[in-house]
Amino acid sequence: MAPHPIRLVGTQPLSADDYRTLVECAPALIWRCGPDLERDWFNTTWLAFTGRPLESELGGGWVESIHPADAEVCLALQRASSEARHPFEVEYRLRRADGLYRYVCERAAPRTDEDGAFAGFVGSCFEIDDRRVREEQGDAEFFSMSLDNLCVGGFDGYFKRVNPSWTRTLGWTEAELMSRPSIEFVHPDDREATLAARARLKQGQPTVRVVNRYLCKDGGFRWFEWHSVGHGERGLVYAAARDITEQKLAQERLREANELQERLQRQLIVADRLASVGTLASGVAHEINNPLSYVTANLAMIVEDLGGSVSPSPGLLGEVRELALEAQTGAERIRKIVIGLRTFTRVEEERLAAIAVAPVLDLAIQLALHEIRDRATLVRDYRESPLVLADEARLAQVFINLLVNAAHAIPGGAPDAHEIRVLTTTDGDGRAVVEVRDTGAGIPAPLLERVFEPFFTTKPIGSGTGLGLFLCHNIVTGMGGALTVASTTGETTFRLVLPAASSAA
Known part of the structure; x- marks a missing residue:
């Protein structure tokens, strides 16, 4: 809002000499400059403050009284304001007549000639040293405190x-x-x-x-x-x-705690794996004993048939050959079981490699088959799926847990009435998918969200630790995958998704 014009009621208007007297006697340090920014007038208050004659201040002489550290900033602002035709305000130190520098606040506004052209600035300064001292004292207190x-x-x-x-x-x-x-x-x-x-x-x-x-x-x-x-x-x-020393120490303690947690989890995974071996021991022994029985029997028959014969008949050789092939098949079956057990019970550090899921599933099925055979028909539905970056023993541990849980969800004695279906496929994002689906009783809805919690189990007391699915979930997420469950009455599906080896790398 523009200021209202001053009106002097009951008196004559001020003359030019009156205005000059007011400006000369004002407490402010007042100056004027032309469009070239050379100052051509200072009031007596300015001259009294600096203690210099008018001739010394004219033009650019007044700059000699500015503190050297403040001069360039002050002049640069004046030049920039001249180009923009804008008012400006700046604080700087000006040397007083006694030689001391005092802070002043300078404000200036552009002025124009009769034709409206830029004619320079008119400005005034007020001493603000006391204020600045208080501010600096406050800064010093802040610095110290x-x-x-x-x-x-x-x-x-x-x-x-x-x-x-x-x-x-x-x-x-x-x-x-x-x-x-x-x-x-x-x-x-x-x-x-x-x-x-x-x-x-x-x-x-x-x-x-x-x-x-x-x-x-x-x-x-x-x-x-x-x-x-x-x-x-x-x-x-x-x-x-x-x-930040305490923060660093806290981070170090957290790192050590995380390392301890990881080490304990690795030990827990191995312990759970070995516990699974105990659970499967009788079944694995049965799986080994069957082929071992006919391997032994066939070898005995071969020895008996050959006896001391130096040149057995062609018919006898054919019979011996069939017996030897059967023994070889049985021995190969035993070899695979032993390899599976050795892989599954490995206690070394995690070894990641690009592996196919189907052979690991076959290994797990072989070790868990005795738990399944009396309860359900096992169906392999293997479709194309990518290689995954995983530890073979840990992945087998997950599959065995899922297969044994599926078997234990089905009552024994009617294998033809129930099914455990193992599916492998690829999802829309190119990830490997493995599903283990059983036709057991199902998991009640209120318990579904708790199945991956540690120490939670739906089995009778003493029949499970409640850590199997918890560890499976940790193993799968540690490989960058996901393990989920869906269940209704008469059907439960555990779905495992792992990134393809190329994307996981």
Whole structure:
């Protein structure tokens, strides 16, 4: 809103001489410049403040009274405002007649000639030194009271000023901190990164979240996180270093706890696998005993048939050959069972490899077959699926758990009335999918969301640990996959999805 014109009621208007007297006697330091920014007039208050004659201030002479550190900023703002024809305001230090610099606030507005053309600026200054002193005292209090380590450093590598927090944190006195190159306090392993950050500061790039360790007087180290900015003209760095030692120690404790958790989980997985071997032991023994019986019997018959005959008849040779082939088949069956057991019970560290899921399923079916045979008909529905990046023993452990659980969900004695179907396929995202579906009683809806919880089981007390599905879920998610369950009355499906080996890599 434009100011209302001043009206003097009951008196004559002020003359030009009256206005001049008012300006000359005003407490403000008033000046005027032309379009070339050369100042051509100062009031007596300005001249009294600087203690210089008018001739010394005219043109650019007045700049000699500005503090050297403030002159360029002041003049640059004046030039920019002249180009934009905008008012400006700036604070700088102006030397008083007694030689002391005092802060002033200068405000100027553009003026125009009779034709409306830009004719320069008219401006005024007010002393604000007391206000600035109060602000600087407040800054000093903030500097001293801050819990962070605040400092001013030089490009020469030495501290120029440190707040008391440094002594509280490191134990060094202020004099000790400023008497040595600051890099000597930095942990040797962190010096290269610290020097690289300082080089960026010299190039005018602020540094954020630079972390290093500083030496304490007692020989220990504290972790600091730095936020710093450099001032090229002054050759100084202004920085705040936050002590994050406790945070680092907490992170280290968390890392150790995670490592312990992973180690215990690996041991738990192996223990569960070995427990499964115990559960399957009688069935595996039966699976080995059957072929072993006829291998032994056939070998005995071969020995008996051959006897001491030097040249057996062709018919006898044919009979012996059939017996030998049957024995070979039985031995191969035993060999596969033994290989499966050896793979399944391996206790080495996890070994990831690109493997097909069907052979691992066959291994698991072979070891769990005795649990299934009396309860359901097993159907293999193997369709095309990609290789997966997995540990063979752990994947077999998952499949055995799912197969045994499916078998135990079906009552024994009527295998023709129930089915366990094992499906392999590929989903729309190119991932391998394995489903184990049984026609057992199903899982009640309220319990479905708990089946992967540790120590949860639907089996009778003493029949299960409640860790099998929990560990299966962890194994599968650890391979980047997912294990889910869906169940209705008379049917339960566990669905395992694993990324293809190429995408997992």
